[in-house]
Amino acid sequence: xxxxxxxxxxxxxxNIVLSIAYDxxxxxxxxxxxxxxxxxNVLEEKLSQLFGETVELAAAGRTDTGVHALEQVVNFxxxxxxxxxxxxxxxxxxxxxxxxxxxxxxADMNFSARHSAKAKTYLYKIQCGKFPNPFLRNxxxxxxxxxxxxxxxxxxxxxEGVHDFSSFRAAGGAPMSPVREIYxxxxxxxxxxxxxxxxGNGFLYHMVRNMIGTLVTLGSGxxxxxxFKEIFDAKDRTLAxxxxxxxxLYLLKVEY
Amino acid sequence: xxxxxxxxxxxxxxNIVLSIAYDxxxxxxxxxxxxxxxxxNVLEEKLSQLFGETVELAAAGRTDTGVHALEQVVNFxxxxxxxxxxxxxxxxxxxxxxxxxxxxxxADMNFSARHSAKAKTYLYKIQCGKFPNPFLRNxxxxxxxxxxxxxxxxxxxxxEGVHDFSSFRAAGGAPMSPVREIYxxxxxxxxxxxxxxxxGNGFLYHMVRNMIGTLVTLGSGxxxxxxFKEIFDAKDRTLAxxxxxxxxLYLLKVEY
Numbered sequence: 006x007x008x009x010x011x012x013x014x015x016x017x018x019x020n021i022v023l024s025i026a027y028d029x030x031x032x033x034x035x036x037x038x039x040x041x042x043x044x045x046n047v048l049e050e051k052l053s054q055l056f057g058e059t060v061e062l063a064a065a066g067r068t069d070t071g072v073h074a075l076e077q078v079v080n081f082x083x084x085x086x087x088x089x090x091x092x093x094x095x096x097x098x099x100x101x102x103x104x105x106x107x108x109x110x111x112a113d114m115n116f117s118a119r120h121s122a123k124a125k126t127y128l129y130k131i132q133c134g135k136f137p138n139p140f141l142r143n144x145x146x147x148x149x150x151x152x153x154x155x156x157x158x159x160x161x162x163x164x165e166g167v168h169d170f171s172s173f174r175a176a177g178g179a180p181m182s183p184v185r186e187i188y189x190x191x192x193x194x195x196x197x198x199x200x201x202x203x204x205g206n207g208f209l210y211h212m213v214r215n216m217i218g219t220l221v222t223l224g225s226g227x228x229x230x231x232x233f234k235e236i237f238d239a240k241d242r243t244l245a246x247x248x249x250x251x252x253x254l255y256l257l258k259v260e261y
Numbered sequence: 262x263x264x265x266x267x268x269x270x271x272x273x274x275x276n277i278v279l280s281i282a283y284d285x286x287x288x289x290x291x292x293x294x295x296x297x298x299x300x301x302n303v304l305e306e307k308l309s310q311l312f313g314e315t316v317e318l319a320a321a322g323r324t325d326t327g328v329h330a331l332e333q334v335v336n337f338x339x340x341x342x343x344x345x346x347x348x349x350x351x352x353x354x355x356x357x358x359x360x361x362x363x364x365x366x367x368a369d370m371n372f373s374a375r376h377s378a379k380a381k382t383y384l385y386k387i388q389c390g391k392f393p394n395p396f397l398r399n400x401x402x403x404x405x406x407x408x409x410x411x412x413x414x415x416x417x418x419x420x421e422g423v424h425d426f427s428s429f430r431a432a433g434g435a436p437m438s439p440v441r442e443i444y445x446x447x448x449x450x451x452x453x454x455x456x457x458x459x460x461g462n463g464f465l466y467h468m469v470r471n472m473i474g475t476l477v478t479l480g481s482g483x484x485x486x487x488x489f490k491e492i493f494d495a496k497d498r499t500l501a502x503x504x505x506x507x508x509x510l511y512l513l514k515v516e517y
Contacts, residue, residue, distance in 0.1 A: 028395045073396070093392065102398040107391075135363075136349065139284045140329070140400065142358040 014061065014082040015114050021092065022118060024108035025077045030143040030252070031103060035068040035077065044068075044104060048079065051099040055092075056085035063119040065259040069211075071143070071251035075128070076107070078259045080118040116261075124188065124260040126204040127213045130253045131221065134197035145198060146217070146253035152199065152224035154192060160223055160233050161190040161201070164216060171240035173219070175211035175248075183209060183240070202257060215242070217249035270317065270338040271370050277348065278374060280364035281333040286399040286508070287359060291324045291333065300324075300360060304335065307355040311348075312341035319375045321515040325467075327399070327507035331384070332363070334515045336374040372517075380444065380516040382460045383469045386509045387477070390453035401454060402473070402509035408455065408480035410448060416479055416489050417446040417457070420472060427496035429475070431467035431504075439465060439496070458513060471498070473505035 025048070033041035037049065045062055052060040065078040087095060092109040100106070132138055132145035133152060141147070164187055171183040187205040194200075201220070203213055219236065222228045228246075236244045281304070289297035293305065301318055308316040321334040343351060348365040356362070388394055388401035389408060397403070420443055427439040443461040450456075457476070459469055475492065478484045484502075492500045 026392075026395050028398075097392065102393065103395045105392050105395045136282075136353065136361050137358065139282050139359045139361045142284075144396065 017058075017082040017084040019083050019085070020080055020112045020114050020116055021083055021089065022078060022080045022110050022112045022116065023092070023096070023106050025074060025079060026105050026107050027074050027077065028103040028143075029068055029071050029073045032070065034070045034072070035064060035066070035074070044074075044077075047101065047104060051096060052081065054099060055095055056083045056087070058084065063117050065118045065122045066125055066256050068254075068256055069251050072254045072256070073144070073252075074256040076258050077256050078118045078122070078261075080112060080116060082114075118259075121261050122259050124204060124206050125208065125256065126202055126258040126260075127208065128200060128202045128255040128257040129213060129217045129249065130255070131199040131201070131217075132197060133199060138197075141198075143252045146221075146250050148221055148225070150225040152221065153226065154194070154199070154224070156230060157201075157220050157224045158192055159230055160220055161192060163234060163237060164203075165190055168237070169240050170209055170212055172236050172238075172242055172245050173212045173215035174209040174242060175215070176242050181209075185209065185212070211248055214249040214251070214254060215245055217253070218246040221249065222246040273314075273338040273340040275339050275341070276336055276368045276370050276372055277339055277345065278334060278336045278366050278368045278372065279348070279352070279362050281330060281335060282361050282363055283330050283333065284359040284399075285324055285327050285329045288326065290326045290328070291320060291322070291330070300330075300333075303357065303360060307352060308337065311351055311355060312339045312343070314340065319373050321374045321378045322381055322512050324510075324512055325507050328510045328512070329400070329508075330512040332514050333512055334374045334378070334517075336368060336372060338370075374515075377517050378515050380460060380462050381464065381512065382458055382514040382516075383464065384456060384458045384511040384513040385469060385473045385505065386511070387455040387457070387473075388453060389455060394453075397454075399508045402477075402506050404477055404481070406481040408477065409482065410450070410455070410480070412486060413457075413476050413480045414448050415486055416476055417448060419490060419493060420459075421446055424493070425496050426465055426468055428492050428494075428498055428501050429468045429471035430465040430498060431471070432498050437465075441465065441468070467504055470505040470507065470510060471501055473509070474502040477505065478502040 032044045035044045037045040049060050060081045062079045062081050089109050089111050093106040096106040130145040132141050132147045137147035167186045169183050185207050189204040191202045223233045288300045291300045293301040305316050316337045318335045318337050345365050345367050349362040352362040386401040388397050388403045393403035423442045425439050441463050445460040447458045479489045
């Protein structure tokens with residue numbers, strides 16, 4: 006949004022922030038599209054209907070087609086009078102069942118869900134085991150090979166800290182600095198589901214899915230840790246493994 | 262299948278039994294349909310392709326549109342030579358990702374997945390909590406009211422044993438005996454998910470979903486236990502609550 010447009014919007018008087026959970030399976034990502042239905046299209050349409058004026062959202066993170074969110078954060082300016090605590094219920098009564106508003110609060114006029122975000126956590130779920138679970142086909146990446154969790158944990162430690170993540174950025178991405186900080190990673194096993202999370206100050210386009218793709222190659226034994234380190238150090242996307250599928254990825258949390 | 266047809270089929274020489282898990286969301290139930298896609302249509306088509314002859318399945322239980330199975334059991338006769346332990350992988354490579362063969366074994370020629378079944382377990386999942394979970398919209402029934410679990414457990418005890426289940430059978434169902442035995446029920450809570458299971462020798466059409474509908478009315482406080490007992494004793498379907506939605510129901514296990 007242009008600065009003058011934002012200033013005009015702010016004169017509406019209220020800055021509403023929402024937490025949103027969505028199943029990204031049926032959407033062309035989060036960001037508004039002209040010729041396809043994205044989560045933002047649906048949210049803006051229903052919120053505009055609810056508030057009786059055109060609602061324009063800013064969001065903490067863009068998610069790709071098929072990627073999910075457990076807690077996406079958005080904000081918008083409104084002159085509408087709906088009490089803040091009633092907004093989730095009112096919005097959910099209009100929204101489809103795969104997009105749910107789980108919280109609403111009012112922020113000061115300078116808060117931006119996008120620009121005020123300090124850190125984000127992404128979660129990636131991998132289903133292991135003898136057979137793929139039909140209920141998780143859009144919500145995990147099914148990997149039949151046995152994964153060596155210790156070696157994946159060692160690689161996760163290498164990824165923590167301030168690094169140039171060029172090896173894991175999308176080919177042909179926007180020309181922005183490839184340096185990011187990952188504060189913390191975690192690996193948990195729940196039954197046959199492997200959950201890997203990344204908590205950091207920002208992520209390059211496809212960065213999480215590219216790290217996961219390469220971690221799975223490593224864990225399956227098709228690559229060793231020395232090779233993983235070489236790829237990471239080379240700052241060259243062409244060396245890493247293919248991008249992991251979108252269905253396993255979740256925007257888990259945004260910190261302000 | 263007619264007797265002569267079965268005898269002809271048996272001359273194929275092998276009686277293969279499969280365990281199947283499926284997400285019923287996209288299907289018009291399990292049983293083969295002429296003008297809609299049921300799970301059986303897809304299974305028979307892919308197994309026929311795999312075995313190079315027309316495969317006709319018998320199944321332990323029929324499930325309705327939107328109802329799922331964690332372990333449905335089917336059998337079919339074949340003259341095909343595929344080793345039994347290879348069948349799941351070969352079948353899964355042809356099947357869509359919402360239907361998965363999880364086991365295969367060879368049975369004697371008199372075994373019927375349908376007629377040899379001695380007992381079945383159905384599971385019903387209810388999601389409680391402040392907001393519906395967008396990822397569970399097709400896999401649970403979302404109930405916003407607080408449910409009194411102790412009173413639901415008392416009612417489950419009433420349902421155990423040999424009873425006339427007329428009050429919970431589908432209106433206009435087939436004219437078969439309404440007497441069934443429920444060996445055991447269970448109620449478990451996992452985070453905000455309530456799991457209620459019924460282990461019994463047989464179930465009338467819609468019986469589990471009708472019991473669940475009435476148990477939720479009871480648990481929400483809109484009905485007391487005396488009323489629940491009256492409804493059960495009345496043997497009159499018109500008194501019980503509406504049928505619970507299909508997405509929360511799973512065929513969990515079949516016993517032979």
